[in-house]
Amino acid sequence: MEPQPTPPILPLPAEVVDRIAAGEVIERPASVVRELLENALDAGACAIRVEVREGGLRLIRVADDGHGIAGDELALACQPHTTSKVRTLRDLDAIATLGFRGEALASIAAAAEMELTSATDESGLARSLMLTPGGEVAITAGSRPRGTTVAVRELFQSLPARRAMFARTGVETAKIFATLRAYALIYPAVRFTFVVDGNLLAQTPGHDLAGAVGALYGADAAREMASLGDRTSEGFTLSGAVGSRAFTFSARQHIVLAINRRPVHHRALLAAAEAGYRPLLRKGRHPLLVAQLRLSPERVDANIHPAKAEVLVRDEQRLAAALRDAVADVLGHTASAPAASRHVAIGAPPAAQPLTLRFPPARRRRGLHLAERRGRYGDLWRAPADAPVEARDLPDLALAQFDETLILARSSASDLFLVDQHRAHERVLYERLRAQYAIGSAATAIVGSPTEGAARMADRSSGVTAPAQLLLEPLLIELTPRQTQLLTPRLSELAALGIECQPFGGSTFLVRSLPQVPGAAPTAPADTRTLLIEAAEDVEDWRDHMAIALACRSAVRRGQLLSAAEQQTLLIELREVSAPVVCPHGSPLLVRLSRDWLVHTFAW
Ligand code: ADP
Ligand code: MG
Numbered sequence: 003m004e005p006q007p008t009p010p011i012l013p014l015p016a017e018v019v020d021r022i023a024a025g026e027v028i029e030r031p032a033s034v035v036r037e038l039l040e041n042a043l044d045a046g047a048c049a050i051r052v053e054v055r056e057g058g059l060r061l062i063r064v065a066d067d068g069h070g071i072a073g074d075e076l077a078l079a080c081q082p083h084t085t086s087k088v089r090t091l092r093d094l095d096a097i098a099t100l101g102f103r104g105e106a107l108a109s110i111a112a113a114a115e116m117e118l119t120s121a122t123d124e125s126g127l128a129r130s131l132m133l134t135p136g137g138e139v140a141i142t143a144g145s146r147p148r149g150t151t152v153a154v155r156e157l158f159q160s161l162p163a164r165r166a167m168f169a170r171t172g173v174e175t176a177k178i179f180a181t182l183r184a185y186a187l188i189y190p191a192v193r194f195t196f197v198v199d200g201n202l203l204a205q206t207p208g209h210d211l212a213g214a215v216g217a218l219y220g221a222d223a224a225r226e227m228a229s230l231g232d233r234t235s236e237g238f239t240l241s242g243a244v245g246s247r248a249f250t251f252s253a254r255q256h257i258v259l260a261i262n263r264r265p266v267h268h269r270a271l272l273a274a275a276e277a278g279y280r281p282l283l284r285k286g287r288h289p290l291l292v293a294q295l296r297l298s299p300e301r302v303d304a305n306i307h308p309a310k311a312e313v314l315v316r317d318e319q320r321l322a323a324a325l326r327d328a329v330a331d332v333l334g335h336t337a338s339a340p341a342a343s344r345h346v347a348i349g350a351p352p353a354a355q356p357l358t359l360r361f362p363p364a365r366r367r368r369g370l371h372l373a374e375r376r377g378r379y380g381d382l383w384r385a386p387a388d389a390p391v392e393a394r395d396l397p398d399l400a401l402a403q404f405d406e407t408l409i410l411a412r413s414s415a416s417d418l419f420l421v422d423q424h425r426a427h428e429r430v431l432y433e434r435l436r437a438q439y440a441i442g443s444a445a446t447a448i449v450g451s452p453t454e455g456a457a458r459m460a461d462r463s464s465g466v467t468a469p470a471q472l473l474l475e476p477l478l479i480e481l482t483p484r485q486t487q488l489l490t491p492r493l494s495e496l497a498a499l500g501i502e503c504q505p506f507g508g509s510t511f512l513v514r515s516l517p518q519v520p521g522a523a524p525t526a527p528a529d530t531r532t533l534l535i536e537a538a539e540d541v542e543d544w545r546d547h548m549a550i551a552l553a554c555r556s557a558v559r560r561g562q563l564l565s566a567a568e569q570q571t572l573l574i575e576l577r578e579v580s581a582p583v584v585c586p587h588g589s590p591l592l593v594r595l596s597r598d599w600l601v602h603t604f605a606w
Pocket of ligand 1: 037068080101104108
């Protein structure tokens with residue numbers, strides 16, 4: 003394909019300037035990196051090298067092999083509101099580039115010493131422009147292959163208070179790295195190199211997403227990621243990859259969302275992506291996930307935030323639901339017993355192919371995120387078998403109970419299984435409750451309210467009744483004001499779920515009935531408080547949290563003797579659930595010792 007001639011850089015007309023979200027573009031060193039990365043990507047770069055010193059305060063240098071800036075346009079590019087990307091108001095309504103305000107270079111030049119070197123062809127001839135915040139300009143001839151290098155030195159030197167805010171250079175370097183990672187995951191075909199204080203910290207192969215993930219998070223993470231495929235729905239497509247539930251972080255920054263290839267921070271979409279993991283993640287743990295949404299540019303407004311970090315999307319709810327369902331769908335097929343089986347396929351054939359890693363594993367990073375690298379269970383246990391557990395492989399014959407905690411069982415393929423009785427039962431009950439609560443269904447209307455003293459309550463979605471047990475003595479529970487505020491609007495829904503609970507003045511509630519979990523002993527009144535606290539959580543999926551709490555409290559305990567028939571029933575029930583290898587809290591519930599492994603170990 004013939005390269006398109008690069009459009010000239012021109013000042014934006016006043017009416018466009020007026021409509022641009024005003025505000026601070028350069029808040030911190032990482033903002034400089036973001037703007038320079040975006041410029042390099044807009045210039046069609048295939049390779050981008052980012053170098054920082056002292057958290058970016060001393061130096062940020064970004065070099066690309068993009069189309070370059072003509073020598074006579076260098077000075078203009080650094081003026082406020084000059085750009086080659088946007089011309090008219092109409093362009094603002096359908097922004098196709100990452101940059102659109104023509105402000106970044108000017109803002110950087112106002113806050114630091116900036117040196118811009120660029121060449122537009124392979125003649126080797128380049129032009130360099132030196133700018134200081136004082137406004138001195140010097141243009142010199144230089145040499146470089148096609149592309150642009152921007153060096154930013156002594157950021158915020160004229161703003162000592164601001165500069166002091168970034169004294170902890172490690173924190174800033176981590177922020178910069180997070181920024182770079184996001185772009186590297188969204189643009190995996192571009193080769194990103196990151197050099198910190200003279201040391202190479204990361205380099206992506208510039209090939210595909212698996213390669214980028216491998217380079218940034220290690221080969222394990224890449225191997226365990228599952229592709230979202232290319233999902234097209236009315237008006238948008240969704241692609242990317244979903245990290246394994248066993249590979250989690252304490253921070254949410256490893257969920258990368260892009261809309262039309264622009265990384266965005268969008269609360270509702272982030273929450274939706276995580277909701278897709280329910281109930282596979284432990285509380286406080288966050289996954290690695292890359293989701294790219296593409297929709298027609300008219301449906302996105304990127305011009306609402308000075309740092310372009312937030313965008314406005316139309317049909318936000320539909321997008322969020324699609325994202326949540328896609329993640330759940332992929333995980334449903336790949337829910338893995340941590341560490342034991344890498345790609346566990348359960349039930350129907352996977353809709354998405356696991357990503358294949360085509361590049362050698364990345365170098366290990368030291369310092370920045372080493373502590374975050376592993377999910378909690380990674381090292382918890384080592385199971386001998388590494389093969390997938392499929393639904394048909396699950397045990398169907400209970401052999402014995404061990405220590406009143408585990409059921410020893412065998413499958414039709416003669417594999418030996420250890421099944422944690424509590425976790426297995428928890429899983430079974432949880433899935434029943436989910437079905438009963440219709441969690442995840444679109445229905446939110448409450449069908450009637452419970453009649454006085456009724457022992458069976460109306461289910462909110464289907465009119466089916468959720469069984470409840472009346473308490474002989476109503477219980478008084480005291481919550482915090484914040485919990486009260488959250489719980490109050492949920493009371494009628496709680497009633498439909500079997501918890502009849504009335505306000506009793508201030509932040510006190512009177513509980514008259516508790517849910518009766520099908521197939522379990524009655525809910526103990528002692529657990530009422532826990533249930534209400536889950537129901538009053540400041541999360542959208544409080545119903546799910548409640549179902550988890552209820553399942554946990556109603557499941558058979560460790561230390562409980564089970565008859566042979568009870569053991570057998572539990573195994574059969576487990577075969578029916580959708581994710582039979584993890585409990586609702588996300589912990590493994592069974593271990594398989596495969597026949598092959600036994601044969602090998604004992605040399606039979
Ligand atoms: P914007 O990206 O919003 O247009 P900037 O101030 O970031 O504004 O850049 C101004 C102009 O300079 C851009 O429109 C582009 O034409 C040119 N430019 C900046 N960086 C690069 C680069 N790395 N490669 C090629 N052109 C660049
Ligand atoms: Mg820009």
